[in-house]
Amino acid sequence: DIQMTQSPSTLSASVGDRVTITCRASQTIGRWLAWYQQKPGKAPKILIYDASNLQSGVPSRFSGGGSGAEFTLTISSLQPDDFATYYCQQSNGYLYTFGQGTKLEIK
Amino acid sequence: QLQLQESVPGLVKPSETLSLTCTVSGGFISSSDMYWGWIRQPPGKGLEWIGTINYSGITYYNPSLTSRVSMSVDTSKNQFSLRMASVTAADTAVYYCCRIRALRFFDYWGQGSLVTVSS
Numbered sequence: 722d723i724q725m726t727q728s729p730s731t732l733s734a735s736v737g738d739r740v741t742i743t744c745r746a747s748q749t750i751g752r753w754l755a756w757y758q759q760k761p762g763k764a765p766k767i768l769i770y771d772a773s774n775l776q777s778g779v780p781s782r783f784s785g786g787g788s789g790a791e792f793t794l795t796i797s798s799l800q801p802d803d804f805a806t807y808y809c810q811q812s813n814g815y816l817y818t819f820g821q822g823t824k825l826e827i828k
Numbered sequence: 829q830l831q832l833q834e835s836v837p838g839l840v841k842p843s844e845t846l847s848l849t850c851t852v853s854g855g856f857i858s859s860s861d862m863y864w865g866w867i868r869q870p871p872g873k874g875l876e877w878i879g880t881i882n883y884s885g886i887t888y889y890n891p892s893l894t895s896r897v898s899m900s901v902d903t904s905k906n907q908f909s910l911r912m913a914s915v916t917a918a919d920t921a922v923y924y925c926c927r928i929r930a931l932r933f934f935d936y937w938g939q940g941s942l943v944t945v946s947s
Contacts, residue, residue, distance in 0.1 A: 722891065755933035757875075764924055764937035765875065771932065808875055812932045815888040817877040 723747050723813050727820035733828040738799045742823045744809035746790040753812040756785055756794045759822075760805045768807075769794065799825075830855040832925050832938035839944050840919075846912040846945075850925030850938060851905070858883040858903045863928040866899070866910045868921040869940070876921075880928055881908055915945045 724747040734740050744754065752772040757765035767776045769785035772792055782797040796803055804827050809820040835849040848866070857864065866878040879889040881899040889897055893912070901908045912919065923943055927936040 753932055757934075764940050765934070766937075767933060767935050770929075770935075776935070810875075810933065815880060815931060816890070819875040819877070821874050 722816070723750065723811055723818055725809055725811055725818050725820040727807075727809055727823050729823060730821065731824045731826060733826045734799055735828045736799050736801060740796050740799060740825065742794045742807055742809075742825075744787075744792045744794070744820050746792075746811055749789045750811045750813055752788050754785075754787070754792045755810045755812075756783075757808045757810065758803075758805045759808065765808060830927065830936045832927065832936055834923060834925050834938045834941040836923060836941040836943050838942070839946065840915055841947050842916055842945055843914055846910075846915050846919065846943060848910045848912075848923055848925075848941075848943070849907055850909070851907050852927075853906070857901065857906045857908065861930070863931055864901070864908045865926050865928050865934065867924045867926055867934065867937075868919075869924070870918075870921045878910065878912075878923075880931075917945050919943070920945045 726745045728743050754772045756769040759765040768779050768783050773785045784795050786793045807823045831853045833851045840846050863880050863882045865880040869875050879899050881887045881901050887899050896913045898911050922940040924940045925938040926934040929935045
């Protein structure tokens, strides 16, 4: 199984900050990496797919990068609505695994 | 707008079989390039993919669950279903049904429904 490790597990930041979350795969996965945002009591929402493609309707302050085994999610200027938990997800063949999540908190 | 809605029992006894159904509206489950799946999230924990199915019944399962799960599809009702046998307290979770685009990522999700395994 491919394991996904996110860092940090918790991130404290302020409105207007630029933040980056990292996701590392236990083996190379090309660009088959997606990012999700989840708020309490809600289903996850897709933000980024194929490492760097912004899902329709997602604000442009979100961006994704990386390939192979290391990926990043960057929020260029944090907005109040962005405080949530973020997950990465890999697709290898027909199997999927998620990172453990990064909780983005208000400083 | 595509919408997915889970139908779940809420409470299931240990050792019994859990049966879940997802109803798709605003689109057809029989689209040839679309796949459908189940994901769960134990309270306070992360996300775990359970399985995937397409309109013709091709399935893929999480290797850690494959001995206990099976999925089926009913195109006439625009529904797909999950059965999980021999449940324990560790199967207590919010269960989400999803659409899987290009077999790469989950772009539409149901609202999620909590299943509690308890006697």
